Amino acid sequence: xxxxxxxxxxxxxxxxxxxxxxxxxxxxxxxxxxxxxxxxxxxxxxxxxxxxxxxxxxxxxxxxxxxxxxxxxxxxxxxxxxxxxxxxxxxxxxxxxxxxxxxxxxxxxxxxxxxxxxxxxxxxxxxxxxxxxxxxxxxxxxxxxxxxx
Numbered sequence: 001x002x003x004x005x006x007x008x009x010x011x012x013x014x015x016x017x018x019x020x021x022x023x024x025x026x027x028x029x030x031x032x033x034x035x036x037x038x039x040x041x042x043x044x045x046x047x048x049x050x051x052x053x054x055x056x057x058x059x060x061x062x063x064x065x066x067x068x069x070x071x072x073x074x075x076x077x078x079x080x081x082x083x084x085x086x087x088x089x090x091x092x093x094x095x096x097x098x099x100x101x102x103x104x105x106x107x108x109x110x111x112x113x114x115x116x117x118x119x120x121x122x123x124x125x126x127x128x129x130x131x132x133x134x135x136x137x138x139x140x141x142x143x144x145x146x147x148x149x
Contacts, residue, residue, distance in 0.1 A: 004095060005055065009139055013053040013072040019136055020068060024095055025105050026056035029067055030125040036067070050074040059095065068093070079138070092132065092140035100129045100143045111136040125149060 010016040020026045036050040057063055096097030097103040100118055108114060115132040130144040 003066050005069045006139075007069040007071060008139055009076060010053070010070050010072045010077065013070045016115065016135060016137055017054050017056060017070045019069070019110050019112065020056055023060050023103070023110050026068060027063075028064060029055045029057050033071070046073070046076075079096065092142050094142035094144055097143050097145055100131055100145050103143050104131055104133060105135050107135075108142070112136075112141070 007014065017026075017028075022026070032052065032054050033103040034050075034052050036048075040049045040051075041047060050075045051071045053069065055069045056066040058066060058068055093102070102113060104118070113136075115134055118129065118131045120127065120129045124148055126148040128144065128146055130142055133141050133143060134143055
C-alpha cells in the first residue's frame with residue numbers, strides 16, 4: 001500500500017495551481033488532465049462528471065512521490081461550511097519550511113491569507129515553529145519548521 005495524492009477541488013484550478021507552484025515550488029508532473037466518461041460517472045457517483053486540472057509534485061519528493069492534485073469539475077458545488085481549523089473532515093496540508101515568517105510573507109504576497117499568528121513551542125526533542133494560513137480559495141495550510149535538538 002502506498003499514499004498517492006491529496007486532491008483539492010478548486011473554483012479556478014489554474015490560479016490555485018499557480019499559487020502552489022509559486023509559493024511552495026511544486027512542479028507539474030506532466031500535462032493537464034481532462035477526465036470524463038462513464039467510468040468517472042460511476043467512480044464519483046456524479047452524473048456527467050467532467051473535471052480538469054493538474055497534479056503537482058510536492059516539494060522534497062521526486063517525480064514518483066505523492067502529489068497535490070488540483071482539479072475543477074465543470075459543475076462544482078459550493079462549500080457548505082466556512083473553513084475553520086476545527087471543522088470536521090479535511091483539516092489542512094502542511095509544508096516543512098526553513099523560515100516560517102518568510103514563507104508566510106510569500107504566501108500573502110500571492111493572495112494567500114494569514115489565519116493565525118506564528119507560534120513557537122519548545123519540546124524536549126526540539127522546537128516547533130508554525131502558523132496556519134489559507135490559500136486563495138480558503139483551504140488551510142500549515143507552515144511549520146521542526147528543529148531537532
